[in-house]
Amino acid sequence: MMADEASRRIFPTEPASHLRPRTLSVKSLISSSFWRSFRSSTLHFSSLHRDYIRAGAPSPVSPDVFVTGSYDHAVKIWDARADSGASSVLSINHGHLVESVLFLPSGGLLATAGGNTVKIWDVIAGGKPIYSVETHNKTVTALTLAKVRDDTRLLSVSIDGYLKSFDFSRFKITHSMQYPAPLLSVAFSPTGTIRVVGTNNGAMYMGIKKKKDEFEGQIGSNDFAWSVPLPEKPTSRKNIRYFKRGQSEGDFIIRMPEKVKLKEHDRLLKKFMHKDALVSVLKTKQTTSINIMAVLEELVTRKKLINCISNLDNDELELLLSFISKKATQPWCIGVHGF
DSSP states (O other): OOOOTTEEEEEEOOTTTOSSOEEEEEESSSEEEEEETTTTEEEEEEOOOSSOEEEEEEOSSOTTEEEEEETTSEEEEEETTSOTTOOOSEEEEOSSOEEEEEEOTTSSEEEEEETTEEEEEETTTTSEEEEEEOOOSSOEEEEEEEEETTEEEEEEEETTSEEEEEETTTTEEEEEEEOSSOEEEEEEOTTSOEEEEEETTSOEEEEEBOSSOTTTTSSSOOTTOBOSSOOOOOOOTTSHHHHTSOOOTTOOOOOOOOOOOOOHHHHHHHTTOHHHHHHHHHHOTTOOHHHHHHHHHHHHHHTOHHHHHHTOOHHHHHHHHHHHHHHTTSHHHHTOTTO
8 A cells, every 4th residue: 555645644443443454544635545455445535624634533433434624623524435525424613723533432422622622522413512621721732542440531732731631431631741842742552551742842752651559649640640660668767777778879968067066155256245255264164274265365356355354343353363373474375465
């Protein structure tokens, strides 16, 4: 089988659902070709729409039925058993430029996406609108189906960067996931375990679903809980192995400077309480002569020594004179200027 050069999109039917495979080739213009793969014959439908055909999808229940969506706001259902050039079986007006169309698993419901709206239609009832979803802020670009446990969800992506999961059995949005770039396409594996989305900057994001439901108690739905391998269970701190576990591979230790415990006279100097600092260092019995000289030198540097001495009372002055009489003759005391 060889499609013509003007073909832009090819939509094969599901092999498991049809004994006779079909392939739908849609051009960017206003025509399409329907291929019977088993005998390489082609049915050509022209003048399907009045504008570019943007989307197409086969029916999951009939090998001869397919749907097309166009920028003329129209969604049309076709039957390949009819002669070429025949009119559509059903025509629906979506109301916006149609970006994506998709049959739901029963084949009786049809989902269409255009603008920021996703609509559900009852095909059997003649195209009756059932529900309209407007959860995206910008144009919805693609639709797909995803298996979640025993249910099936309708997923939509948009250029607003969001992937939304819609439960069409309850008509409820069950999950929302944001990406850093506008999304153009989305696909899921048949088992529902692998997800791939494509963005407008050429990047692709792939996710693998968790095999277990360890996080069912967390806030939000875990239907689409995607992750790399599960984190290890933290070790109990009561266990001695916790203290011998060593550094993890991703840990980066920042060593904080050890807090120095200051003595009382040092704390008073930091508060600029000069007289109190001098009295404190003189009264403390455990204070060494070196500490007293250090305080005196600091007061000399700050030019506060004379003021401190002039404000001492008799008892405090006696402490200072006692220290001077004992240590003034020491060589290491002679170098204190201003004392």
